[in-house]
Amino acid sequence: MSYTTTKAAIAAGAAACAMLAMLAAPAGPVAQSSSDDALEPRPGLDPWAVEIEELPAWDLQKSPPPLEARAKRHLEFIQAGVPLEYRSRRNPFPNTPGTIEEGAQLYAANCAACHGRYGRGDGDAGLDLLPSPALLGSLMDKQGAIDEYLLWSVAEGGKPFGTAMPAYQDRLREADIWRIVTYMRAGFPVENDG
Known part of the structure; x- marks a missing residue:
């Protein structure tokens, strides 16, 4: 699998997740959190920011x-x-x-x-x-x-x-x-x- 193919597969997966998120979103108004830190990035690993490296083929x-x-x-x-x-x-x-x-x-x-x-x-x-x-x-x-x-x-x-x-x-x-x-x-x- 090439890096391009891997990148395309990740993009397709992200698009599918976004589509599911839109479909699962509530139809009406939703109460917002009163906390100001709701939009602050949380510490830890961001799985979407990880560089995907191509693994060598198993010989x-x-x-x-x-x-x-x-x-x-x-x-x-x-x-x-x-x-x-x-x-x-x-x-x-x-x-x-x-x-x-x-x-x-x-x-x-x-x-x-x-x-x-x-x-x-x-x-x-x-x-x-x-x-x-x-x-x-x-x-x-x-x-x-x-x-x-x-x-x-x-x-x-x-x-x-x-x-x-x-x-x-x-x-x-x-x-x-x-x-x-x-x-x-x-x-x-x-x-x-x-």
Whole structure:
């Protein structure tokens, strides 16, 4: 984004705010404050007087290797979406106690060693991995954690993106991957559950 574009965006935002202020203004007379200091500038930051500097573009190649590896899948998803064979795929399993329990067992057997019991990326097998395993516990409520993305990530793993996440498409049936997704979406156990 150029400085000119940023300046134009700020001007457009200011114009929109002014329009809203006019629309929200009372129709009739309003009592004025008797204080003489009502028009005096107040100390502090004036957000409209701040110079906006253009930030340098983020260069993935200049990022530390663990960050670069973690970001590659996300950038691929943002720029191109998931591969065609995963597009519009939806989890066919309902959020029932039986499906969640099956997913919990599958997660414990296949995922917890690296991602940890609570989905924090702190499983014993994942402690020395760079980048560290994904923080699944906080991923589930993110906008990008859609079914097709999760299926793609688990099925194909992270090898194409330089991470240690194994591909599970030959280890688990697709139905089992969906059960794990159902379990993760239901929420990881809280730490004091035992």
